[in-house]
Amino acid sequence: MPDTHVLVERQNQDQVAHYDAIVIGAGISGIFMLYRLRELGMTARVFEAGTNVGGTWYWNRYPGARFDSESWTYGYSFSKELMQEWDWKEHFSPQPDTLDYLNHVADKFDLRRDMQFGSTVTSAHWDEAANQWTVTLDSGQQATSRFLMTAVGILSAHTLPAIPGRDSFHGPAYHPARWPHTPVDFTGKRVGIIGTGATAIQAIPEIAKQAKQLTVFQRRPNWAAPLHNAKISKEEMDAIKSRYEEIYAHCARTPSWFIHEADPRKTLDVPPEEREAFWEKRYSEPGFGIWMGNFRDILIDEDANTAVSAFIAKKIRQRVKDPAVAEKLIPKDHGFGSRRVPLESGYFEAYNRDNVLLVDVIHDQPIECITPKGVRTAKQDYEFDILIYATGFDGVTGAFDRIDIRGTNGVRLKDAWMDGPRTYLGMLSEGFPNMLMVLGPHTARGNIPQAIEHSVGFQTGMLRFMQEHNFTHVETRPEAVDDWTQTVIKAAEPLLSSKVDSWQTGVNRNVEGRTVRRVLGYNGNGVHFRRTTDAVAKGAYKEFVFR
Numbered sequence: 001m002p003d004t005h006v007l008v009e010r011q012n013q014d015q016v017a018h019y020d021a022i023v024i025g026a027g028i029s030g031i032f033m034l035y036r037l038r039e040l041g042m043t044a045r046v047f048e049a050g051t052n053v054g055g056t057w058y059w060n061r062y063p064g065a066r067f068d069s070e071s072w073t074y075g076y077s078f079s080k081e082l083m084q085e086w087d088w089k090e091h092f093s094p095q096p097d098t099l100d101y102l103n104h105v106a107d108k109f110d111l112r113r114d115m116q117f118g119s120t121v122t123s124a125h126w127d128e129a130a131n132q133w134t135v136t137l138d139s140g141q142q143a144t145s146r147f148l149m150t151a152v153g154i155l156s157a158h159t160l161p162a163i164p165g166r167d168s169f170h171g172p173a174y175h176p177a178r179w180p181h182t183p184v185d186f187t188g189k190r191v192g193i194i195g196t197g198a199t200a201i202q203a204i205p206e207i208a209k210q211a212k213q214l215t216v217f218q219r220r221p222n223w224a225a226p227l228h229n230a231k232i233s234k235e236e237m238d239a240i241k242s243r244y245e246e247i248y249a250h251c252a253r254t255p256s257w258f259i260h261e262a263d264p265r266k267t268l269d270v271p272p273e274e275r276e277a278f279w280e281k282r283y284s285e286p287g288f289g290i291w292m293g294n295f296r297d298i299l300i301d302e303d304a305n306t307a308v309s310a311f312i313a314k315k316i317r318q319r320v321k322d323p324a325v326a327e328k329l330i331p332k333d334h335g336f337g338s339r340r341v342p343l344e345s346g347y348f349e350a351y352n353r354d355n356v357l358l359v360d361v362i363h364d365q366p367i368e369c370i371t372p373k374g375v376r377t378a379k380q381d382y383e384f385d386i387l388i389y390a391t392g393f394d395g396v397t398g399a400f401d402r403i404d405i406r407g408t409n410g411v412r413l414k415d416a417w418m419d420g421p422r423t424y425l426g427m428l429s430e431g432f433p434n435m436l437m438v439l440g441p442h443t444a445r446g447n448i449p450q451a452i453e454h455s456v457g458f459q460t461g462m463l464r465f466m467q468e469h470n471f472t473h474v475e476t477r478p479e480a481v482d483d484w485t486q487t488v489i490k491a492a493e494p495l496l497s498s499k500v501d502s503w504q505t506g507v508n509r510n511v512e513g514r515t516v517r518r519v520l521g522y523n524g525n526g527v528h529f530r531r532t533t534d535a536v537a538k539g540a541y542k543e544f545v546f547r
């Protein structure tokens with residue numbers, strides 16, 4: 001007969017724990033959501049697949065990984081004390097520092113005790129009769145909750161290339177979003193990298209410094225511009241700290257919640273020399289100014305876009321010594337800014353090195369397969385010691401799709417969103433009661449941490465309202481969902497980015513069924529979005545149905 005101690009332990013294991021809220025993910029969203037839920041006096045559990053906090057900044061440890069948004073606009077602003085005690089070391093924080101920051105936040109607010117790591121949520125099913133969610137983990141463990149908070153990130157479902165033989169390579173093969181926790185030594189190694197998105201554009205110059213030979217397999221080039229990163233001195237950091245309130249208030253007034261603001265003049269109304277000088281200045285300044293602080297019409301007007309694209313192309317030609325290589329690096333199928341612009345530190349100069357080779361896999365030599373020794377193209381076999389698949393993510397909806405989420409009447413979220421997401425404000429999805437999404441599809445994003453703080457603030461404000469009125473059930477109102485879906489689709493229509501394949505328009509040919517463009521974010525003005533959410537809160541959330 002087992003002793004009573006063992007019996008009690010077994011019982012505990014079999015028991016299904018219940019919480020007021022379950023949060024999926026311990027990245028920037030999940031950390032802040034937990035903090036706010038505690039303030040509401042709610043019991044909460046965060047389930048996180050990684051072994052620690054950090055989300056994107058936990059997983060993406062590849063060389064060169066860093067913010068390309070100003071660090072001092074990319075931290076949390078909810079705690080003045082936190083803002084004052086944290087010193088950003090660089091204007092564009094490298095991944096290890098950002099991860100330190102998020103660990104510091106988790107420690108400071110004692111958040112880890114409500115987090116369970118190494119726990120991948122495999123399913124979340126709504127139980128209408130019990131008015132609760134049942135969440136199951138990869139271990140088989142289950143838990144129930146009144147509310148389900150998805151804090152799964154927009155770029156967390158990484159995708160490997162759908163290339164024959166992909167898993168046959170004998171050496172180490174890495175996706176940057178699953179990078180080893182100990183640094184990879186490239187010294188004396190022959191390295192192949194597939195992909196030239198923002199991730200590869202950060203990694204390539206760093207790997208090129210170490211590797212014996214780096215071969216870059218490029219499908220479509222991306223427009224990229226210099227980051228101009230620099231260290232932050234103590235005096236600078238003190239000055240930033242004294243201006244935090246002003247900086248965040250300024251961001252809240254800009255369309256994308258960044259420090260950068262578009263110039264309202266029309267590109268072609270500005271005399272050519274003045275235009276050129278303006279672009280030279282933007283190109284020489286740190287951060288996204290060349291994209292977000294450009295003439296407003298470059299993102300909507302073909303001619304304006306052609307003009308700015310010609311300027312950036314000229315820069316690439318100036319920076320890359322071999323004219324044939326420069327031409328390969330200049331995008332011809334889309335204009336500058338119509339895909340998310342990667343910011344780089346010596347990316348183009350990397351191609352001036354003797355140990356870096358650019359292979360154009362569309363026009364010159366398509367990849368046929370991955371072999372045990374490397375990559376076979378239509379022209380030749382390349383042998384490598386290390387392969388890197390910098391092939392991106394199933395953006396925005398991918399992380400949702402990887403969980404079996406079922407709402408009212410057992411409808412799968414994946415099926416409900418087959419023809420495009422249907423949400424109100426990107427925060428609640430039609431037919432999925434009590435499921436609150438941080439950075440859900442169709443929400444405003446821009447400066448991600450600021451979007452997260454805003455979204456969590458709105459959602460926990462609504463939870464407070466529910467507490468005050470003894471409501472335990474919230475759903476979207478169909479007409480509000482219709483209105484919002486139309487608003488989101490309309491806002492995307494004039495944008496050149498809507499006519500281009502990218503993760504932002506939901507196209508990823510490595511994932512079955514991801515060949516048709518969809519609108520996945522609210523591309524309207526962030527100021528308008530804030531006004532809308534404020535009005536909803538002031539109007540007692542009448543766009544939702546409560547019970």
Ligand code: NAP
Nearest residue numbers: 066067068161162195196197198199219220340390391392
């Ligand atoms: P990405 O921009 O989607 O780039 C993926 C790359 O892989 C593209 O060049 C793509 O080519 C290529 N590719 C995919 N499948 C392929 C295949 N089967 N064969 C050959 N090439 C293939 O992904 P990412 O670079 O990871 O960046 C995604 C997003 O993450 C960025 O846009 C950005 O928002 C974010 N990010 C941010 C930072 C930062 O804050 N600093 C850093 C990195 C990433 P095609 O273009 O032809 O599809």
